[in-house]
Amino acid sequence: MSEPDMSDSEKTPGTPDPSRRDFLKNTALFGATVAGLGGGLELLTRRPGANAEGTEDLGELAQGRVIQPVGPFDTKEKVTAYRAMTTHNNFYELGLGKGDPARHAAALHTRPWTLRIDGEVRKPITVDIDTLQSWFPLEDRIYRMRCVEGWSMVMPWFGFPLAALLRRADPTGQAKYVQFTAVSDPKNLPGQRSRVLDWPYTEGLRLDEALHPLTFMAVGLQGRALLPQNGAPLRLVVPWKYGFKGIKAITHITLTRTQPPTSWSLAAPGEYGFYANVNPDVPHPRWSQATEQRIGESRRRPTLLFNGYAEQVAGLYKGMDLRRHF
Numbered sequence: 038m039s040e041p042d043m044s045d046s047e048k049t050p051g052t053p054d055p056s057r058r059d060f061l062k063n064t065a066l067f068g069a070t071v072a073g074l075g076g077g078l079e080l081l082t083r084r085p086g087a088n089a090e091g092t093e094d095l096g097e098l099a100q101g102r103v104i105q106p107v108g109p110f111d112t113k114e115k116v117t118a119y120r121a122m123t124t125h126n127n128f129y130e131l132g133l134g135k136g137d138p139a140r141h142a143a144a145l146h147t148r149p150w151t152l153r154i155d156g157e158v159r160k161p162i163t164v165d166i167d168t169l170q171s172w173f174p175l176e177d178r179i180y181r182m183r184c185v186e187g188w189s190m191v192m193p194w195f196g197f198p199l200a201a202l203l204r205r206a207d208p209t210g211q212a213k214y215v216q217f218t219a220v221s222d223p224k225n226l227p228g229q230r231s232r233v234l235d236w237p238y239t240e241g242l243r244l245d246e247a248l249h250p251l252t253f254m255a256v257g258l259q260g261r262a263l264l265p266q267n268g269a270p271l272r273l274v275v276p277w278k279y280g281f282k283g284i285k286a287i288t289h290i291t292l293t294r295t296q297p298p299t300s301w302s303l304a305a306p307g308e309y310g311f312y313a314n315v316n317p318d319v320p321h322p323r324w325s326q327a328t329e330q331r332i333g334e335s336r337r338r339p340t341l342l343f344n345g346y347a348e349q350v351a352g353l354y355k356g357m358d359l360r361r362h363f
């Protein structure tokens with residue numbers, strides 16, 4: 038990964054035209070009321086314009102709905118503009134440039150989609166994505182998101198805690214880690230024809246990290262179905278870690294006894310560790326991590342330990358040398 042191209046932050050648009058608000062109100066879903074109601078996501082994914090191919094005009098539709106910080110984990114910081122969240126992306130399967138994932142969104146075929154959960158579990162799962170979404174009450178989570186390259190956003194995810202899914206598979210006493218694997222479709226995904234990474238993209242967490250209540254599976258963003266560029270139809274969100282841990286387009290989850298390999302630490306072990314906890318005091322070998330560019334802001338801001346979630350997660354790393362386990 039390279040340092041950010043700051044010209045991208047110039048593309049962040051302002052607030053959408055208020056005259057569109059009523060239209061948006063009438064067509065978009067309100068997550069708080071959807072939570073717990075079966076079929077909510079079905080509506081969400083079938084809403085015209087919110088198709089999985091990402092062919093809609095994002096400028097026109099701008100925002101799905103205004104998400105209010107109501108939950109205990111929600112940040113009250115200003116949510117990043119929807120257009121920026123959906124046009125400034127890292128998703129190497131769809132290309133290396135920040136604008137490539139949105140441009141090549143149609144290359145990611147998100148239906149049909151099957152998720153498999155196996156390994157150290159008593160109840161392996163093979164499930165269609167639409168069925169999976171109906172299993173859980175869906176909730177909003179407004180999280181800070183910090184890329185290892187030095188830029189950040191505030192993103193209003195919609196989905197369910199990973200812990201709820203893992204409990205359903207009933208991990209054995211031997212399970213210590215969780216490995217995630219992303220889509221493999223070299224025929225259609227332009228990035229998978231290049232050798233930048235060893236495909237498919239893979240990531241991992243320690244089981245206690247995976248079960249932490251902050252760890253989230255997103256199926257939506259700002260009240261709308263996740264677009265391909267953001268990792269449709271299912272992506273991981275671990276807000277206290279660098280963004281590359283948040284693997285997109287997941288097809289396989291396997292619980293393991295030993296620490297799984299991860300794409301970026303295989304590609305550059307000296308630069309990207311397994312833990313990847315956001316830490317202003319542990320520089321990347323090629324740049325400082327002390328500050329970050331919040332997309333849409335003019336000035337860099339200080340980076341926070343564990344991306345501001347230290348109170349919730351510092352206990353997971355008690356006694357660990359965070360410089361060694363970067």
Ligand SMILES: Nc1nc2c(c(=O)[nH]1)N[C@H]1C(S)=C(S)[C@@H](COP(=O)(O)O)O[C@H]1N2
Pocket residue numbers: 122125126127128129130182183184185219220238266267268279280281282283284285286
């Ligand atoms: N499958 C896959 N997941 C991925 C990536 C990728 O290249 N492939 N990039 C990661 C990186 S580096 C970041 S910063 C985040 C970006 O998420 P966003 O584009 O939704 O902001 O996705 C992560 N998940």
Ligand SMILES: [Mo]
Pocket residue numbers: 038127183184185186279280281
């Ligand atoms: Mo990233």
